[in-house]
Structures are given as C-alpha cells and as structure tokens.
Amino acid sequence: MSFTAAASGFLVFLLSVPVVQGQHGWGVTYTPTEICALKGSTVDIRCTYRYPANLDNLTITAEKTSWFTKQEGDEPVDLRTDSEYEGRVEYHGDQKNCSLRITDLRETDSAVYKFRFITNHPTGKFTGSPGVTLTVTDLQVQVTRSSVTRYYTQAELKCHSSCRLAGRPSYVWYKNGQKIKEGTSSSYTDYFYRGDRHSCAVKGQEDFHSPPVCVNGHTCIRVTYANRSICALKGSSVDISCTYSSYGHSVESKFWFSPKHSRRWQDSSQPEDLSGDSEYAGRVHQLEAERGRSTLRITDLRESDSAEYRFKFKTQSFQWGNYFPGTTLTVTDLQVQVTKLSVNRHSTWAKLKCHSSCRLASYVWYRNGQNIKEGTSSSYTGYFDPGDSYSCAVKGFEDFRSPSVYSPKVPSVLVSPSGETVEGSSVNLTCSSDANPAATYTWYKENGNPDHKPLKTGPQLDFVSIQSSDSGEYYCAAENSLGGKRSDSISVNVTYGPKNTSVLVSPSGETVEGSSVTLTCSSDANPAATYTWYKENRTLHQGPEESYSFTSISSEDSGTYHCQSDNQYGQFNSSSLFIDVQYAPKVPSVLVSSSGEIVEGSSVNLTCSSDANPAATYTWYKENEASPEASGQTFTITDIRPEHSGNYYCEAQNRRGRHTSTLQLTVMAAPWKSTAAAVTTTLLLVIILLIFVFLWIRRKRASKQPSGPGERPDNGLQLNQGHVCDTSAAAQTQPTDRQDDLYYATVHFSKTQTDPLYSNFRPQRREEEEETVQYAAVNFKRPQTDPGTRSQEADEDPSELYSTVQKPYANPRF
Incomplete structure (x- = not known):
C-alpha cells in the first residue's frame, strides 16, 4: 500500500512492474499499471515518455499532453474538459515525466487511464497503451461467523475491500465510535451486545471509515447521516441531517458539534454544542421535524464554515461516541475563470469557466446582468467587448451569483506624500483599477523612453530616495485576461537645490579688446535659480538673468569671474574663470638711465616699456638707419661718443599690433x-x-712802393x-x-x-x-x-x- 499526500488518501498497488510500450524511439512507461484507492482519497498516476530528438531534419518537441479514459470518435476526451472530473484533476510533469492527480475519488472513477502526447512533427502523435487500471473501493465490515445467545452475540468481523491491499496494512477497529483495537489482522472476534455498532479503517487513513454495522442487524444503536459530504454556496443556507436510534432508550441530550473547534472546548475530549459557539451565534438551528431525525441548519454560510459536522446523543445507559465520521460541509464561492484565446483591437475571444471548489449540477450565465445561457456545462465561450461584464450562478441559487468579471477600468495613480517632491525624499506611486480578474500593473516613464520599456511591474512604483533624474511623466497600465487600460500621465516634479554650476564664455577662444563677450552661468536647479556675478569676490550683478555681457570689453575687464546660483533649497558656486583680454601695445614709455647731461665716455641705458597683452617684444632703431640698433626692453650704450647723438625710437609689438616712441639723445663733450x-x-x-x-x-x-711787372x-x-x-x-x-x-x-x-x-x-x-x-x-x-x-x-x-x-x-x- 502506498499513500499520496498526508491524510489525502491511499493507493493499493496490485502490480508494480513497469510496462513499456512504444517503438522507434517513441514510448510511454507506466509505474505501476494497476492501482487500488479508497473512495474519497487522492491518487497519483505516474508515467514517463520519450520521442526522437530529431526527425526529418526537425528538432522534436512535445507541444500538448493529455490523459483520457474515453474517446469521442477518433479523438480522446481530455479529462480536464470532462464534466465528471471537473475541478478534481491536475496535470504535472515536464518533457520526460507525466503525472495525473485525481482528488475526492469516487467509485465511478474506476477506469483505465492512458497518456497521450502530440509533438511538432506532422505525424508525431502517440498514445501509451495499455494504460493504468484504477479501482476505487470502499471498506466494508462483513460478519463472517456468529453465535447468538439471550444476552450477547459472539461473532467474527472482517474489514473487506474490493481490491487487495498491498503489503501488510494495519487496521483500526471502532465500537460505538470508540477505538478498541489496532493490528495487522483484517478480522476481529468478540462478544457483541445488542446496543454495539462496529466499523473499521486502515491505519493512517482513519478519516475513511467503513460504514458502521450492527451484529444484530437493524436493532442496534446507530446514527446515519443523510449525506457524507455537502457542497453549499457562500451566503446561502444548508441543512445537515441524520437519523438516529437509541434502541428503546430515552434520549437525555442531543446536539451537533464540529471537531474542527475542539481546541476551543473546555475539555477537548468532550464535544460542545455548536449553538453555543460565538462564530455561529444566530446562524445555527437544530430542527427535529420527526422522532429519530435531527437537522442542523446553518444560514449565511461563510467559507470558514467548511468543516465536518457530527451528531451526538446520550441515554441513561449509553452515549453515542465522538469518533464516527459525520457530514463534511464545503462552502464555496463561485468564480468565473478566464482563459484568453485571442485579442484584437475591439474585442477579445475568450473562454469562461464557472469555477467552484466542489461539483455543482446546473449553471446560469449572465452578461451585464442579463441571463444569456443555462445548462450543465460550467463553461462559456464567445466574443467579449471591453465594456462587458460576466457572472454565473447555480441553477436554483440565482441569488448567489459569482462576482462579475470584466476588463480593467481606467486606472488611477496616487502619489504619496502629496505636495512638493523634494530630492532625496521617499515617494510612492500607486496604481489601482477596478478589474476582475484582478489586474496586473506595469509602470512606464513617458518622456525619455521612446521604446516604452516597462520600469517595473506591480501596483506600486517606489522611490526610496528620489533624484532629479526621476522627474518626468509616469503612467501605469492595468491588464487582465479580458483586456487592458492605461492611466492618464502624472507629472513628477522633483525640486532640488542648485548643482553643477559652471561659467561658460562666448565666443570661446582668445578674448580681444573691443570685442563683444558674454558670460553664461549654467546651473541645474528646480525651481530655476537666481544668479549673482562676482569679479574677484566683488559683486557685479544679481538677478534671474543667467548671462553677463560686455558690449566692448577692455583690458580693465581682465580678471577672475565666478557666479553663484541659489534657490530656496540651497546654493552653489561655480569654479572661477579667468578672462584674459588681449590688446595691442599702448604708446611705449622711454626712460634714460642718466637724469642729467650725457657726457662722452659714460654708459647709458635706454629702457622702453609698454602695456600690452600678450607681452610686447621691443626693437630699438636710430633715425635714418635701416638696421635695428638692438632688441629687448633695454638698450645699453657703453663708452658713449658724440656721434651717438641723434633721434632714437623703440617699437613695442605683439600679435595684436605695434606702437613706437621717439627720444632725442645729445652727447656732451668731455670737460x-x-x-x-x-x-x-x-x-x-x-x-x-x-x-x-x-x-x-x-x-x-x-702801397708806398711802385708795382713792378708781374706783381699781384x-x-x-x-x-x-x-x-x-x-x-x-x-x-x-x-x-x-x-x-x-x-x-x-x-x-x-x-x-x-x-x-x-x-x-x-x-x-x-x-x-x-x-x-x-x-x-x-x-x-x-x-x-x-x-x-x-x-x-x-x-x-x-x-x-x-x-x-x-x-x-x-x-x-x-x-
């Protein structure tokens, strides 16, 4: 015997030898091929499958898998679409393993189960045979031998099932609801009195008792429940009934209780009347329409009311035990499940399913509140417009409809905290939309995101420490299986103090005297900064203008400049910028080292200086002489002579221009x-x-002498x-x-x-x-x-x- 999940049921394996079926690389292996399981339990049917990796130059993959017990024509009926298994089957597995789980087993589930897979190859379909044979059984107490006396009966009882339990299972025997014996033997022999009632269970599966029997037939004390399990809709009312026999004894007390609440009892071994439970106050009533029949009515059902309910009575000499199973109530809420098939611009083709946690008989479908379909099928397929809403109900319980399903309404976005958003603070954006099924949310930043890539999924977009770069337009999209909507954009304006303040000069390059020059203070700030201009820490101008201009810049404007930007959140100083105004040399000044007469033989220095940027170079010339006398700022004449007298001029020159000055030099003779x-x-x-x-x-x-010839x-x-x-x-x-x-x-x-x-x-x-x-x-x-x-x-x-x-x-x- 093998068990699935804890307290969920057990499996009995009659044949545990794996069977492999297939050829040419195709195959399904079942382990085991025969399973015996108890009614009401859960079973797992397992297999592995294989197929060629490549076929006809095509890489093979499995695209669809299914389990079935019957066929319609040539096509198997997938158990997931079979109404008899609705809500009770689950598929598990991967590309190698396959598993089928069936819950709440019924005797009608006894059948042969086969696995089928379809690949991407045109002929790549395969069904594993012979499959797995499942037998669902219920334990029964059989009286195999008995001997009756006046006061008691000696009998042998046997715990019987329709299939053989594997291994060496252990059995538990109950007398009048009390556990009396446990062991590996399926038989029990004892003396039985007329008031005794017996049942059995398998160890580990005590919730699946056999029906109780009396050795003396119908004359024994008993409680018989009208239903072992009941499914009811949330908000509705339910009646849980039983019949009981005290075998002629006067009943002193009787009430209904639920073992689920045993922890709230004063004595956990002694049940307490459900009508005294605060959770059921005003909602439970015990009805006795006839002798030997009791009914528990629970109104305004809640999902928390899902539990097992038992009836207990007591006579002067006997009380019905606490351990026999009663009626299990499941309270379910109808839900419409949506499987989206295709979407176009104006409508959605989808399949709807009216889902509950238990099997129901007949369904009613509504569109926008109007009845559109009735029948045993829990599914509805059709085109759905974005504004439509759909709901379902159980026939006869139309007042307890499922919540409507519809595509999301236009989402709204909430910013927290409200007011100004200051850099460094924590900010949360929350997206909400009325939608059923519940919408999934995706966040987008509209500007700076041309590809519309999502920022985040989820209803909230959180900024732990928001930055200026986070400023922008945000919106969210809400989507479910019936469609989607996007919110209006919301602006997030992050305020912050000035930063990255810098000074730019235009035009760039060298600054020439007389040109137009503009200094621009650039700063990142929100709200916009005001600016203060400084030259060597002397304030020049203050105001919202970010520029400071020179219409015709002069050499006096050379110097170091910087700006300061500030708003209510702070201030920031730019780095210093040196403005170097270039200009041609001014008229040079000429100095002679001798302040008095320049005397022959002395040494004389002629010095020329001029204000210029870049610095000037100097050349000395003597009037009427083509070749320069000297270069450099100082012209030195040693041992001066009178012939050095004359007019001299110096020329100051840079790449911006030139200028000259003249002096007359007179040399005096030596004394x-x-x-x-x-x-x-x-x-x-x-x-x-x-x-x-x-x-x-x-x-x-x-004159006194005469002049002779030849005299002059x-x-x-x-x-x-x-x-x-x-x-x-x-x-x-x-x-x-x-x-x-x-x-x-x-x-x-x-x-x-x-x-x-x-x-x-x-x-x-x-x-x-x-x-x-x-x-x-x-x-x-x-x-x-x-x-x-x-x-x-x-x-x-x-x-x-x-x-x-x-x-x-x-x-x-x-």
Whole structure:
C-alpha cells in the first residue's frame, strides 16, 4: 500500500512492474499499471515518455499532453474538459515525466487511464497503451461467523475491500465510535451486545471509515447521516441531517458539534454544542421535524464554515461516541475563470469557466446582468467587448451569483506624500483599477523612453530616495485576461537645490579688446535659480538673468569671474574663470638711465616699456638707419661718443599690433675737451689778429712802393658773418724776396642745444646756454723752394690749405 499526500488518501498497488510500450524511439512507461484507492482519497498516476530528438531534419518537441479514459470518435476526451472530473484533476510533469492527480475519488472513477502526447512533427502523435487500471473501493465490515445467545452475540468481523491491499496494512477497529483495537489482522472476534455498532479503517487513513454495522442487524444503536459530504454556496443556507436510534432508550441530550473547534472546548475530549459557539451565534438551528431525525441548519454560510459536522446523543445507559465520521460541509464561492484565446483591437475571444471548489449540477450565465445561457456545462465561450461584464450562478441559487468579471477600468495613480517632491525624499506611486480578474500593473516613464520599456511591474512604483533624474511623466497600465487600460500621465516634479554650476564664455577662444563677450552661468536647479556675478569676490550683478555681457570689453575687464546660483533649497558656486583680454601695445614709455647731461665716455641705458597683452617684444632703431640698433626692453650704450647723438625710437609689438616712441639723445663733450677747445679758440683768434695786423702793415708798405711787372695785387681778407668766420687768403702777390706761406682756417662756432629726450619726457631747461668753441690748430709752413723753380710755384695756390673746424661727430671707432 502506498499513500499520496498526508491524510489525502491511499493507493493499493496490485502490480508494480513497469510496462513499456512504444517503438522507434517513441514510448510511454507506466509505474505501476494497476492501482487500488479508497473512495474519497487522492491518487497519483505516474508515467514517463520519450520521442526522437530529431526527425526529418526537425528538432522534436512535445507541444500538448493529455490523459483520457474515453474517446469521442477518433479523438480522446481530455479529462480536464470532462464534466465528471471537473475541478478534481491536475496535470504535472515536464518533457520526460507525466503525472495525473485525481482528488475526492469516487467509485465511478474506476477506469483505465492512458497518456497521450502530440509533438511538432506532422505525424508525431502517440498514445501509451495499455494504460493504468484504477479501482476505487470502499471498506466494508462483513460478519463472517456468529453465535447468538439471550444476552450477547459472539461473532467474527472482517474489514473487506474490493481490491487487495498491498503489503501488510494495519487496521483500526471502532465500537460505538470508540477505538478498541489496532493490528495487522483484517478480522476481529468478540462478544457483541445488542446496543454495539462496529466499523473499521486502515491505519493512517482513519478519516475513511467503513460504514458502521450492527451484529444484530437493524436493532442496534446507530446514527446515519443523510449525506457524507455537502457542497453549499457562500451566503446561502444548508441543512445537515441524520437519523438516529437509541434502541428503546430515552434520549437525555442531543446536539451537533464540529471537531474542527475542539481546541476551543473546555475539555477537548468532550464535544460542545455548536449553538453555543460565538462564530455561529444566530446562524445555527437544530430542527427535529420527526422522532429519530435531527437537522442542523446553518444560514449565511461563510467559507470558514467548511468543516465536518457530527451528531451526538446520550441515554441513561449509553452515549453515542465522538469518533464516527459525520457530514463534511464545503462552502464555496463561485468564480468565473478566464482563459484568453485571442485579442484584437475591439474585442477579445475568450473562454469562461464557472469555477467552484466542489461539483455543482446546473449553471446560469449572465452578461451585464442579463441571463444569456443555462445548462450543465460550467463553461462559456464567445466574443467579449471591453465594456462587458460576466457572472454565473447555480441553477436554483440565482441569488448567489459569482462576482462579475470584466476588463480593467481606467486606472488611477496616487502619489504619496502629496505636495512638493523634494530630492532625496521617499515617494510612492500607486496604481489601482477596478478589474476582475484582478489586474496586473506595469509602470512606464513617458518622456525619455521612446521604446516604452516597462520600469517595473506591480501596483506600486517606489522611490526610496528620489533624484532629479526621476522627474518626468509616469503612467501605469492595468491588464487582465479580458483586456487592458492605461492611466492618464502624472507629472513628477522633483525640486532640488542648485548643482553643477559652471561659467561658460562666448565666443570661446582668445578674448580681444573691443570685442563683444558674454558670460553664461549654467546651473541645474528646480525651481530655476537666481544668479549673482562676482569679479574677484566683488559683486557685479544679481538677478534671474543667467548671462553677463560686455558690449566692448577692455583690458580693465581682465580678471577672475565666478557666479553663484541659489534657490530656496540651497546654493552653489561655480569654479572661477579667468578672462584674459588681449590688446595691442599702448604708446611705449622711454626712460634714460642718466637724469642729467650725457657726457662722452659714460654708459647709458635706454629702457622702453609698454602695456600690452600678450607681452610686447621691443626693437630699438636710430633715425635714418635701416638696421635695428638692438632688441629687448633695454638698450645699453657703453663708452658713449658724440656721434651717438641723434633721434632714437623703440617699437613695442605683439600679435595684436605695434606702437613706437621717439627720444632725442645729445652727447656732451668731455670737460677737458671743452677747456682745450676754449684755449685753442683764444689762441687762434690772437693769431688771426696778428695776421690781420701783419697783412695790414705789409699792405701799407706795398702801397708806398711802385708795382713792378708781374706783381699781384693783394687779396683782401673776407669774413663770413654768423657763427662761422671764414677768412680766405686772396693775395696772389709774388714778392721778389722769399717769404713765408700763410694758411687760413675756417672756424665754426656751435652752440650746444638742449633737446627733449623722448616725446613724453619733460626736458629740464638750463639757466643759461654756454657756447662751446672748438678751435683748429693753424699750421704755418714755409715752402722750401729754390729760385729756379719759380715757374712751378707760380702754378700752385700760395694760400695752400685751410682746415674746417667743427663739432666732432666722428665715429668713436675711428
């Protein structure tokens, strides 16, 4: 003997040898092939099956499996669609194993059960034969031998079943509801009195008693229930009846009880009247329409009323025991189950089933409250519009209809907590829809989700710590087997303080003086931030504008800028941005290292500087000279000479432009040279004066003497006016006697002027100007000629040479 689930029933295996049926890789194996099970219990019929992995270049898979006991034409009738098994069969298994479970076994379930599978191959159908033979039996107490006396009867009783129990089962015997014996023997011999009633059960399956018997036939004390099991609808009323015999004894007390509530009894071994139970208050009534018959009526049935109910009575010398099974009540609620077959845009083709936990006789179907069908079938198939609702009832109990089934109504979305949604807080979105069967829910984010991929399934969308990125439009879809609907979109606006604040400059790249420049403060904030602009921590502007503009930026605008964004949830400073305004060099400034007179032989530094960005490069030039004198900001002249005097200019240049400045440089002679020049000049004047006197005296003498042939007239002395006196020897006389030759000099008198050094340098005036007179040495040479060479001397100019004396500008290299 083998048992399925605990307290659910037992199986008796008469043949446990596996039988394999099949060929060419197809087959079904049943284990075992014969099963004996008790009425009311549960049985599992098991098998394994196989098929080729590949056939005709096709990978084979099983697409449909079924169990059956009979056929309609050539097609087997699936037990799941057989009304006799409705609600009592379950299929289990996978691609190798198959199992059929039948609950609440009835004697009519005795049959041969076969398994059938259909594959994806056109000819791939297979039925396993010979199948499994199931026999459903009920235990019976048989009186095999008896001997009757005046006061008692000696008899042998046997616990009998219609099929043989496997193994060595153990039996339990009951007398008047009390357990009296347990053992492996199916027989029991004892002395039995007229008031005794006996029954048996198999150990482990005590809920499946045999019907009780009296050795003395109908004269024994007994309780007989009209129904061993009753199924009733929730909300309805039920009558549970029994007949009882006290064999002539006066009944002192009688009541109904339920072992289910034994834990609430004062003494768990002593049943208590059900009418005193608070759960049944006002809902139970004990009726005695006739002698020896009792009825328990329960109204307004609840699913919690599902239980076993027993009747107990007591006489002066006897009481009916507590252990005999009574009537099992199952309270069921009708439910319409939906199997969706196909869906189009406007309707759904589906199969409905009026389901209950027990088998019912006749059904009534309703659409939108109107009766549309009656019959024994619990199923209804047809087209269903989205707005239709369907329900079912049991014939005769139309007031106890099932809940209606219908597609979901438009869902609603609730946000919790209400009000502002602040970043970091916990937020829950709840989707609800009126639907039966209950709807399943799917959440979507409308914006930023072009593929409409679901975010989450379930009625709630939870944000433990909501972020700014979670802002957006959300909606949910409710769907059941009859259709679906989507909710309206709900906006989730997450508020938060400024973050990621930064400064951008436009146009990008180098900033040139005079151009238009815009600084933009970018910040992520909700609600929108207000902005404050700073230059080196000095406030420039505050307001909602995110830009700060320069129409024509100048060099003074160079500096470090940053912005601050703020709203009611916080503030955030940007990093600093340095604005570097580039411009061409301004007019350079030129400085001379010597603050006074520049004296010959000294060292002089000329420095040029200019405001420029980028920094300028410098080049020095001397006026009227093509080649630069020097490069660099400072031009140094060591051992300066008078020839260095002149106009100099420096050029400041960068890639934005150039500018120049000029200075005049005057070099003064050394002091000792000035003194020597003065002495020389004085001496020269004395000599010239002596020459004048000498010439004048000689002329006087000559005028007193007659002129001879060949004599020349005296040349007069000519003076040029101005700073330069030019004395020229004009006399061409050729005296008869030898005389010295006279040389003349041109003398230049120059004044030293003070000139400005550079354009923006303010010269200092000297209180008085001093003349610098430079003299040239006059050389008197006496020619060494002989009288014989007179004719040659006549061709030469007797005034020979004169020297030009001027302010020296000779190059110091010479």
